[in-house]
Amino acid sequence: MHKLPREFYDRDTIEVAKDLLGKYLVHVTDGRERIGRIVEAEAYLGPHDLAAHSAKGLTPRTRVMFGPPGHAYVYLIYGMYHCMNVVTQEEGKASAVLLRAVEPVRNIEGRTQGPGLLCKAMGIDKKLNGHDLLSDNFYIADAGVHRKISIVKRPRIGVDYAGHWARRLLRFYVRGSGFISRP
DNA sequence: TGCACGATGAAC
DNA sequence: TTCATCGTGCAC
Numbered sequence: 278m279h280k281l282p283r284e285f286y287d288r289d290t291i292e293v294a295k296d297l298l299g300k301y302l303v304h305v306t307d308g309r310e311r312i313g314r315i316v317e318a319e320a321y322l323g324p325h326d327l328a329a330h331s332a333k334g335l336t337p338r339t340r341v342m343f344g345p346p347g348h349a350y351v352y353l354i355y356g357m358y359h360c361m362n363v364v365t366q367e368e369g370k371a372s373a374v375l376l377r378a379v380e381p382v383r384n385i386e387g388r389t390q391g392p393g394l395l396c397k398a399m400g401i402d403k404k405l406n407g408h409d410l411l412s413d414n415f416y417i418a419d420a421g422v423h424r425k426i427s428i429v430k431r432p433r434i435g436v437d438y439a440g441h442w443a444r445r446l447l448r449f450y451v452r453g454s455g456f457i458s459r460p
Numbered sequence: 461t462g463c464a465c466g467a468t469g470a471a472c
Numbered sequence: 473t474t475c476a477t478c479g480t481g482c483a484c
Contacts (some may be wrong), residue, residue: 319467328467336478356478358468375467393468435467458468 278303278418283411284344290365290372291447294320297363297417298451299426302379304399305414311399313379313389315417317450317457319433322363323372331371341407343371349415351396351406358393361401363410363417377434379446380456391458417457427452434459 278301286293297315302305304311317411318435330352331342342364349361350373362373378390379399387398394400410416437443450457 321467330467333481336481352467355466355468355476357476360467362467377467391468426474433467437468 278420280411280416280418281347283347286363286365286410287367288365290320290322290370290374291321292309293363293365294318294374294447295332295428297376297451298428298449299373299424300419301382301418301420301447302399303418304401306400309384311384312382313385313395313399314382315376315378316380316453316454317376317378317390317448319375319377319449320447321373321375322447323366323370325441326372327454328433328438329373331373342373344368344407347410349401349405349408349410351401351403351408353403354393359396359402360392361396361399363407378416378454378456378458380454390456 297318300315302313324331331339335343345368346364347451348364350364354360361376364373377392379395385398388394392439408415429450429452431448432444433448
């Protein structure tokens with residue numbers, strides 16, 4: 278497995294979202310390595326994207342999103358679940374990719390379909406907000422072997438308030454995967 | 461200082 | 473369709 282380099286994240290957000298499918302999210306805690314294969318993700322295109330948190334501007338909460346690429350933006354939603362995002366493009370673009378579902382690969386307990394469950398199963402919480410994904414305990418890696426993946430595009434989930442942005446096809450998932458949050 | 465509301469998930 | 477549950481952003 279090779280850890281993805283900074284340059285992987287410093288690219289167009291839609292490209293990063295699609296390329297993250299099939300990659301491996303790795304989180305090491307207490308010597309235990311949890312691995313999940315990313316099968317579903319959504320792109321959030323910066324302050325002008327009304328569905329993106331960065332549309333609120335630079336606030337304490339969105340600070341990480343406005344920062345450099347390759348860092349984790351983790352936040353609490355509905356007071357009970359965490360959501361894991363990967364910051365993309367250069368500092369200031371405030372763009373990110375939300376990881377919505379992974380396929381269990383190693384040391385994963387419980388379900389992993391849906392952003393909240395994904396974080397729960399992989400032990401991800403607010404303490405990892407701002408964490409560098411080029412670190413040794415929390416990162417995304419490539420298996421080295423590239424199996425061809427067919428990608429399905431859909432509107433993003435739960436962003437109906439975002440006007441025309443809600444209709445854009447910015448949700449991507451691996452066709453045929455049995456670990457998608459919803460069809 | 462108060463308050464409305466989620467990039468959700470599970471039950472009913 | 474409803475509810476659990478709380479940090480964030482913005483109004484006052």
